[in-house]
Amino acid sequence: MENTQQDINNESTVDTATDNATTTNTVNTNTANNDILKYYMPQKTKRVGTFTLGLTLVAIGSLTINSVISQNFNFALLSAITPFIFISLGIEILVASFFANNKKLKYDFLSMFIAFCLVVFSGMALIIPNTIKYFGPEKSISEMKISRHIEDVLYNNIPDKNSVKDIDIIVSINPFNNTDTEIDVNNIDFVDFVRIDLTLEDTNDIDEFLNKSREFALITNKNFSTAKLYINGYTVDKSKYFSISFSSKFNFNADINVLKQRIEEKIWDKEVERYMPKAEYEKLNITT
Numbered sequence: 001m002e003n004t005q006q007d008i009n010n011e012s013t014v015d016t017a018t019d020n021a022t023t024t025n026t027v028n029t030n031t032a033n034n035d036i037l038k039y040y041m042p043q044k045t046k047r048v049g050t051f052t053l054g055l056t057l058v059a060i061g062s063l064t065i066n067s068v069i070s071q072n073f074n075f076a077l078l079s080a081i082t083p084f085i086f087i088s089l090g091i092e093i094l095v096a097s098f099f100a101n102n103k104k105l106k107y108d109f110l111s112m113f114i115a116f117c118l119v120v121f122s123g124m125a126l127i128i129p130n131t132i133k134y135f136g137p138e139k140s141i142s143e144m145k146i147s148r149h150i151e152d153v154l155y156n157n158i159p160d161k162n163s164v165k166d167i168d169i170i171v172s173i174n175p176f177n178n179t180d181t182e183i184d185v186n187n188i189d190f191v192d193f194v195r196i197d198l199t200l201e202d203t204n205d206i207d208e209f210l211n212k213s214r215e216f217a218l219i220t221n222k223n224f225s226t227a228k229l230y231i232n233g234y235t236v237d238k239s240k241y242f243s244i245s246f247s248s249k250f251n252f253n254a255d256i257n258v259l260k261q262r263i264e265e266k267i268w269d270k271e272v273e274r275y276m277p278k279a280e281y282e283k284l285n286i287t288t
Helices: 002-040 050-070 075-098 109-135 137-157 206-223 256-262 278-287
Strands: 045-048 104-107 164-172 193-200 228-234 240-246 264-269 274-277
Touching: 045 075, 050 075, 050 109, 075 109, 137 164, 137 193, 137 206, 193 206, 206 228, 206 240, 206 256, 240 256, 264 278, 274 278
Parallel strands: 045 104, 193 228
Antiparallel strands: 164 193, 228 240, 240 264, 264 274
C-alpha cells in the first residue's frame, strides 16, 4: 500500500516536471518566433523630402503660370526662392527626426535632385540672358547706334568741319553693368569703353595741330566725359607726324603748354624711309 502511494506521488512529480518543461519550451518557441518575425518583417519607414518636393512643384508651377500671363518669366525671383527650398528641406528633416518614434527615415532623393536641378537652372537662367546680351546681336547693334550718335554730336559741334580727315569710333559696352535698362549713349559710364580716333587735315606746324586738337578735346570732354580721344595728323609736306592722346581729366584740362610737351612728334627719315621719334631722329643725325 505504501509502495502504491509512492508510485502515485512519483508519477505526479514527473507529470508536473513534464508540464513545466512543456511550458518553458512553448515560451522559448514563442520568443524565438517573435524574434524571427521581427527580423523578417520590414521596419516602418518615414519618407523625408516629399513636402519639399510638393512645395517646389507648387512654386515652379506658380511662376510658370505667371510667366504665361505676363509674358515675362522672372528669373531673378526663381533664383531668390531656391534658398528657401533648402531651408524647407532642412526643417522637414529635423521635424521628421524628432517625431520618428523609432521609425527609419528614408530620404526622398527625387525631391533633393529636383531642388538641386532648380538651383543649377536658376543660376544658368540668370547667366544665359546676360551672356546672350553680351555676345548676341543686341550688343553689336547698340554699339553701332552709340558710335553713330557720337559721330553726329561731334560733327554738329565742330566749327570747322573741313579740319577732320577721318574719324573712327570704337565702342565696347558692358551690359552686365545695368541689365535692366536699354543700352544707349545716355547711360554710358566709366565701365564702358569709348575710343575716338581723329585724323586731322594736314597742318602747317605743331602749334596749329595743338590748337585744333585742344578744340576737339574740349568738345569731346563736354559731351562724352568718359571717352578716350586720340588725335593724329601730318604736316602739309608730310615731313612730320603728330599724335596726342586725351585719356583722363588731367589731359583734357591741361594747360596748352603742358599739352605741347605731351605731343608725340615723329620726323620722316629718308634713309630708312619711316617716321622716327624726334629724339631718336636728332640723336641719329648728331651721331652721323
